[in-house]
Amino acid sequence: MDESYHTYLNRVAKMTLPATYESQIKNIQESPKFRLTAAGTREPVPFPGYSAITPPGAEDRANSEVFKELAACQQHLVKTLEPDLLVLVDPASFHFTLADLIWDSAYRGATEANTDFESELVDRIEDSFKIYQNSIVDTTPIRWQIMGLTVRPRAIEVSLVPKDEYSYDRIIAFRRAIYQNSSLISLGIEQQYYFTAHTTLAYFGNVEPRSEGLCQRELDRARLSDTLQEYNMHWLDRPQEIILSEGQLRNFTDMYTYERKPHFPIVKL
Numbered sequence: 001m002d003e004s005y006h007t008y009l010n011r012v013a014k015m016t017l018p019a020t021y022e023s024q025i026k027n028i029q030e031s032p033k034f035r036l037t038a039a040g041t042r043e044p045v046p047f048p049g050y051s052a053i054t055p056p057g058a059e060d061r062a063n064s065e066v067f068k069e070l071a072a073c074q075q076h077l078v079k080t081l082e083p084d085l086l087v088l089v090d091p092a093s094f095h096f097t098l099a100d101l102i103w104d105s106a107y108r109g110a111t112e113a114n115t116d117f118e119s120e121l122v123d124r125i126e127d128s129f130k131i132y133q134n135s136i137v138d139t140t141p142i143r144w145q146i147m148g149l150t151v152r153p154r155a156i157e158v159s160l161v162p163k164d165e166y167s168y169d170r171i172i173a174f175r176r177a178i179y180q181n182s183s184l185i186s187l188g189i190e191q192q193y194y195f196t197a198h199t200t201l202a203y204f205g206n207v208e209p210r211s212e213g214l215c216q217r218e219l220d221r222a223r224l225s226d227t228l229q230e231y232n233m234h235w236l237d238r239p240q241e242i243i244l245s246e247g248q249l250r251n252f253t254d255m256y257t258y259e260r261k262p263h264f265p266i267v268k269l
Helices: 005-014 018-025 061-080 104-113 117-135 165-179 221-237
Strands: 034-036 042-044 049-053 086-088 097-103 142-152 155-162 198-204 210-212 215-217 241-244 246-254 257-259 266-268
Touching: 005 142, 005 155, 005 165, 018 142, 018 221, 049 104, 061 086, 061 155, 061 198, 061 221, 061 241, 097 104, 097 165, 104 117, 117 165, 117 246, 117 266, 142 165, 142 221, 155 165
Parallel strands: none
Antiparallel strands: 034 042, 049 097, 049 246, 086 198, 142 155, 142 241, 155 198, 210 215, 246 257, 246 266
16 A cells, blocks of 8 residues: 555645645544533543654654744644634644554454553564664665645644655655564554655644624634645745654554553664
8 A cells, every 4th residue: 555756745745735625624523532621622532542653742852843843833723713623732742653553443442352462562563663674774864844734634734745765765664564564464453544644733623613692603714725825835935854763652542642661662764
């Protein structure tokens, strides 16, 4: 399920076009990963799983300036758009997802059926990391760049493209070392989506019509589209680059919390 370098570039570029925004924004929905509290705020609901990611923002000093830029983008969006439209991701948890592993109902089923699931996963991910590391013949840094803001049915993300074909091939090699590992497949780990490098900035909160006095106010979808396009122009003049240097196995309990236990494997990318 891997695309060629040029196919990937073309697909992600189309995701930031005005026509794509117009189509995607028609179908946005409130994210089920958060719930409205009695105080009127939104808090994350349990959504457990495992993923292979880069170190979260609070720990990734090499990319701290990029994460500051993404946090500034968050604040611009929340100030410009309807006040309860977005649930912002904590910048401390910003990361680049290298490979989704298992989550939600599949995670619950696997861990209930096998009490040794985590230890087996750790061992097999470590094997995959070794396979990848043994394949490296060039240690040139892996560089990816922000392409622009993209809309998912339940979230706003920033999508990234590789600076060169070498950087793309290295990440694809990493993913193959995981998804083609038969011992991981036997644990229920499989590739389910085409790879789209991204960092999630916010999830959608209230997208339904809201009562204001005697009338209802619809979500201003045109303003959302225009805001995303305008911010993409901002990045055209100020390219933002991320250096990918380390992959880690992480356990997440919700969309704010990504934990690494001491025995979880790490690999230099």
